[in-house]
Amino acid sequence: MPSRPAAGGDRVAGDRRVPVPRAYRFELVKLVSQWRIRLLVLACWIAPALFVAAVSRQSSLPSDTLFGRWMHATGWAGPLVVLGFAGTWALPLLTSVVAGDVFASEDRLGTWRHLLVAVRSPRRIFAAKALASVTVILLLVAGLACSGAIGGLAAVGNQPLVGLDGHLLTPGDAEVRVLLAWVCVLAPTLALAAIGLLGSVVLGRSPMGLLLPALVALVMQLAQMLPLPVAVRLALPGYALIAWNGLFTGPVQLGPLLIGIAVSLVWAVTATGLAYLLFVRRDFTNPTDEGSGRRAITTGLLPLVGLVAVTVGVVAATTTATGSGIEQQKVQRSVATAFAHLYRLQTEQLNRPAVTEAQLKATAACTKGDVSDGAKGPGNDWHCVVTWHLPGVDVTGTAIYQLDLTSDGRFVADGDGPKEVNGYFLVRTPTGDAPNPLWQFDGNVELLSTSPKG
Structure with missing residues (x-):
């Protein structure tokens, strides 16, 4: 058998x-x-x-x-x-x-x-x-x-x-x-x-x-x-x-x-x-x-x-993972870095004199709701003011952004003026209207700290 x-x-x-x-x-x-x-x-x-x-x-x-x-x-x-x-x-x-x-x-x-x-x-x-x-x-x-x-x-x-x-x-x-x-x-x-x-x-x-x-x-x-x-x-x-x-x-x-x-x-x-x-x-x-x-x-x-x-x-x-990983300094650094890069892109669109990120010295001051110092965590109530300097110009430029920051570190920055910088979704270029890179932009906050645990 x-x-x-x-x-x-x-x-x-x-x-x-x-x-x-x-x-x-x-x-x-x-x-x-x-x-x-x-x-x-x-x-x-x-x-x-x-x-x-x-x-x-x-x-x-x-x-x-x-x-x-x-x-x-x-x-x-x-x-x-x-x-x-x-x-x-x-x-x-x-x-x-x-x-x-x-x-x-x-x-x-x-x-x-x-x-x-x-x-x-x-x-x-x-x-x-x-x-x-x-x-x-x-x-x-x-x-x-x-x-x-x-x-x-x-x-x-x-x-x-x-x-x-x-x-x-x-x-x-x-x-x-x-x-x-x-x-x-x-x-x-x-x-x-x-x-x-x-x-x-x-x-x-x-x-x-x-x-x-x-x-x-x-x-x-x-x-x-x-x-x-x-x-x-x-x-x-x-x-x-x-x-x-x-x-x-x-x-x-x-x-x-x-x-x-x-x-x-x-x-x-x-x-x-x-x-x-x-x-x-x-x-x-x-x-x-x-x-x-x-x-x-x-x-x-x-x-x-x-x-x-x-x-x-x-x-x-x-790892250096603590809390939500979303902290005020990280958000400010990410927003300022993205703004500086995109400002250069807008400058090229408008045929303005070239400028580098180092010359702009862009910084961001961000708050979350009513918290102005030590803000952390995701939310759609982040508010950032970006400042920068143009070579040969005494006046400091400022731009306002409202941030929607999710738990995974991704954010969308929505421009809130001034109009000639980020208040409108189009910019008038020598070849016609083009999307304004500073009107809205995506960014990413690294959740891990850049400094070692200690």
């Missing part, structure tokens, strides 16, 4: 196991043959280009989106707008559809025993399915990045990009940083994919497994909107989906970005390891066995909760 597949066993007596590359190709063909996967591939490689090209030619721009206000000026703003949307919505949904269903689909179809007879190793089945799902996810992310860049460059052109501190990035520098930004979000994407694998293994045919990566991403996004301590914020894998902003400042804000990537990779390894342990211990001889609820909690949920506590402790102990 032929032997039956052992529960979680690695081989069946007398049978030769199928190698992982062959099983991987089989699983990859299974994935790409599904109509919904083909539709996603088509959408990711075409839709961003059409969206960016269409928006770049409209009179109104998504100015509430990071880099959206620059989509008329450079083609490199388009892929960054797509990246912001992808980090919030597209990437969690893509990982849910691909990784969140890769194991559950076998439960719904009842094909585990057939697959186990063909491959003869639960370990190789897991490796093949995990690698195939990651391959498809990388293909989808590559499509989003390439399509957004192609659409922007075709519609607007290869022009310089204004960074988050107001300095102008050359087209070559912008290209490199856009590419790096997309590469950096691969780490949190892999973390969400690993959570999808875990949910697919633990919850079986339940639709909750399919929704788990999207739900986890939503929870992390809500957490980033709360006034949490910066150590907690950096210790969540979702922070890496927004930490790429630091690539577009000068100097580059690498600290939060590297921490976010490291945390995301730890989550990816941990969740994948948990999914693997649960999968190989499953009783495949019982077609109704999809794992017990107790094992799902003890082996699936509790380790991830413990991982959050550990990463928070490590980040708090090894």
Whole structure:
């Protein structure tokens, strides 16, 4: 009588196991043959280009989106707008559809025993399915990045990009940083994919497994909107989906970005390891066995909760993260730096005598509500007065800004006069009206202190 597949066993007596590359190709063909996967591939490689090209030619721009206000000026703003949307919505949904269903689909179809007879190793089945799902996810992310860049460059052109501190990035520098930004979000994407694998293994045919990566991403996004301590914020894998902003400042804000990537990779390894342990211990001889609820909690949920506590402790102990990370001096420095860079850009637009940031000596005095000394924390009640000096001019220039500063350190500065500086969204140039770079601008406050702990 032929032997039956052992529960979680690695081989069946007398049978030769199928190698992982062959099983991987089989699983990859299974994935790409599904109509919904083909539709996603088509959408990711075409839709961003059409969206960016269409928006770049409209009179109104998504100015509430990071880099959206620059989509008329450079083609490199388009892929960054797509990246912001992808980090919030597209990437969690893509990982849910691909990784969140890769194991559950076998439960719904009842094909585990057939697959186990063909491959003869639960370990190789897991490796093949995990690698195939990651391959498809990388293909989808590559499509989003390439399509957004192609659409922007075709519609607007290869022009310089204004960074988050107001300095102008050359087209070559912008290209490199856009590419790096997309590469950096691969780490949190892999973390969400690993959570999808875990949910697919633990919850079986339940639709909750399919929704788990999207739900986890939503929870992390809500957490980033709360006034949490910066150590907690950096210790969540979702922070890496927004930490790429630091690539577009000068100097580059690498600290939060590297921490976010490291945390995301730890989550990816941990969740994948948990999914693997649960999968190989499953009783495949019982077609109704999809794992017990107790094992799902003890082996699936509790380790991830413990991982959050550990990463928070490590980040708090090894970095200069304190409080919200948003302090008055940091805000003033960021606003003054961005204003000085953008003032030079406005000077070039108006064909005025060239001036450098060192000559301007721009400074900012910021208050939050009624707090004029020691203000800190996010809010839309920040008020800043910027002062600067022009060479050969005795009068000191002043400009007023209202700031909306979010918990992740991003702010939008809204000009409040004088009119000839920042009070109107257009400036009259020798070639016609052009967007006023000082009217509204985006900025980024680095949450980590620049001084060491001590």
